[in-house]
Amino acid sequence: MRSIVILGSTGSIGQQALDVIARYPDEYRVVGLSAHNQADLLAKQAATLPVPPLTTLTSRDGLAGLLELCRLDEADTVINALVGSIGLRPTLESLQAGKKLLLANKESLVAGGELVLAAAGKQEIIPIDSEHSALFQCLRGEDPADVAKLIITASGGPFRGRSRTELSAVTLTEALAHPRWTMGPKITIDSATMMNKGLEVIEAHYLFGMPYENIDVVVHPQSIVHSLVEYVDGSVIGHLGPTDMRVPIQYALTYPRRQTAPAGTINLIELARLDFEAPDNEAFPALSYAYQAGRTxxxxxxxxxxxxxxxxxxxxxxxxxxxxxxxxxxxxxxxxxxxxxxxxxxxxxxxxxxxxxxxxxxxxxxx
Ligand SMILES: NC(=O)c1ccc[n+]([C@@H]2O[C@H](COP(=O)([O-])OP(=O)(O)OC[C@H]3O[C@@H](n4cnc5c(N)ncnc54)[C@H](OP(=O)(O)O)[C@@H]3O)[C@@H](O)[C@H]2O)c1
CATH class of the missing domain: 1.10.1740.10 (RNA polymerase sigma factor, region 2, helix turn helix motif)
Structure with a gap:
């Protein structure tokens, strides 16, 4: 039985992680939960679990409560589903405490990549981000020396195809209407500016030890191909699946095994086509700033x-x-x-x- 702490359980990823875990009551138990403001939802989540978990509300208890959860003796696994670089100290604390880290909080790797890798040592960090879960799976069993390129796919967000001038007039409501994914508000805005892809490029650099010149971004509006790896012989291995975060969350939990589909399957005949195009760096310059920052x-x-x-x-x-x-x-x-x-x-x-x-x-x- 694996014992799990979920940091940020009231968020989009946190709630979906609880949903996946609830499918396997004999294999996983939740021993700790955190929220920032949503005290009522946190209490409700705790009450539905078979054994009451330790909980902390960070707006009241501060970082100390979160770090205590990361060190919890009875936990072997921490899911970091916090939003923002506030997640860095919890990421480091979990690794230093020897917990298996399932990481959704990309900002902790972006902000503190070198420190996170040093804290991880030989421990594997299991990505939850769908693109990195895809890359992780495409790289399995292969010799890292044979990898030519990582190709990260991007939906392009709600403003794909718009010019820089058109973008100056868009509203918050439009920016929050992502065409493919239902996610927390911060990552949804990041997807609209393409900064999310920039953060993911830096995340991939640290997770897979790949130089920036070997990480490409391709816009793929259907969000069915979650990312690809190009090998030195010209073969490209891609990962396809439903546009549903429960798939990579479940894989992170069950890795290296697989369990039955948590969110249906894809039908290639119904999909009929998959499109790919270059990112528009003029309209969406945030992606190039991320490359610049990563290289610096x-x-x-x-x-x-x-x-x-x-x-x-x-x-x-x-x-x-x-x-x-x-x-x-x-x-x-x-x-x-x-x-x-x-x-x-x-x-x-x-x-x-x-x-x-x-x-x-x-x-x-x-x-
Ligand atoms: N959502 C997705 O589909 C998705 C996909 C890939 C990667 N990710 C990554 O996963 C992470 C979580 O994203 P999300 O969309 O699940 O975010 P979210 O829905 O906004 O949830 C964030 C969680 O963190 C808590 N939180 C917010 N501010 C905090 C603070 N200052 N200190 C401590 N806890 C705080 C929130 O508590 P309250 O609810 O109480 O405010 C909530 O539990 C992000 O790094 C994101 O980039 C998300």
């Missing part, structure tokens, strides 16, 4: 991520326009003096600077 390394990815969190929050609050998000990222990234990412303290200081810089840029230019 040190504190640059953490700074870019923190500026993005601040700009997305401002857009959601009506304090800036959609196009201001990417413009703000460009300003913050290009004004940052990069330092080596030696410690969480250094990263958090760089993030603080980035959030302040983003706030003053948005106050001056956002509309």
């Amino acid at each position: 390394g040190g504190t640059a990815p953490a700074v870019l991520n923190a500026a993005n969190e601040a700009a997305v929050a401002a857009f959601r609050a009506g304090a800036c326009g959609f196009s201001d998000i990417a413009d703000c990222l460009e300003d913050v990234l290009n004004s940052h003096s990069v330092l080596p990412a030696d410690s969480v303290d250094v990263l958090e200081e760089a993030e603080r600077w980035a959030r302040e810089r983003a706030a003053s840029w948005l106050a001056a230019w956002g509309n």
Whole structure:
């Protein structure tokens, strides 16, 4: 019986993780849950479990409660489904406590990739993000030296095909209407700006040890091919499946085994066609800023991520326009003096600077 802690159980991934776990009561038990604000939902989730779990509400208990969950003696597995780089210390704490880490919280890897890899040592981090779960599966059993390229697919979000000028007038409601996935609000906005793909490029760099020049992004509007690996002999192995996060969540839990489909199967005849196109880096420049930050390394990815969190929050609050998000990222990234990412303290200081810089840029230019 595996014993699991879910950080961020009230979110989109957290709720779907509980849903998957409930299908296998003889194999998995939940021993810890966290939420930030949604106390009622957290209590309801705890009450439906066979044995009451330890719970923590971070808006009340702070980070200490989360870190206690990461170290919980009776847990062997931590699902990090928090949103934002607040997830970095819990990711490190879980790995340092020797827990198996199933990672949805991409921002912790983006902000602190070097530190996370050092904390993981030889322990495998199992990705939950659908693209990385796909890559993880396409790489299984192969010699890493034979990999030529990782190809990450992107739906293109709700604004695929729009020009930069057209994007300046889009609304929050439009940005939140993702054509393929139902997700939490922050990642939904990140998908609309293509920053989500940028974060995923950096995530893939750390998870699979792949140089940035060997990571490509391809827009695939149907979101059926979740990512692909090109090998040196020209063979390309792709992963196809339903557009449903319960599939990669279940795979992360059951790996290296598979269990019955949690969300149906795909019908290739009904799908009929799968399209692929190049990303539009002019209309959606956030993706290129992520490559720039990733290649720069040190504190640059953490700074870019923190500026993005601040700009997305401002857009959601009506304090800036959609196009201001990417413009703000460009300003913050290009004004940052990069330092080596030696410690969480250094990263958090760089993030603080980035959030302040983003706030003053948005106050001056956002509309
Ligand atoms: N949703 C998806 O389909 C999907 C797919 C791939 C990857 N991901 C990644 O998975 C992660 C979670 O995404 P999501 O869409 O599930 O997010 P979400 O729906 O917004 O849920 C976030 C969870 O984290 C908690 N939380 C929010 N702010 C927090 C803070 N400052 N401190 C501690 N806890 C906090 C929330 O608690 P409350 O509910 O109480 O606010 C909630 O439980 C993100 O890194 C995202 O990029 C998501």
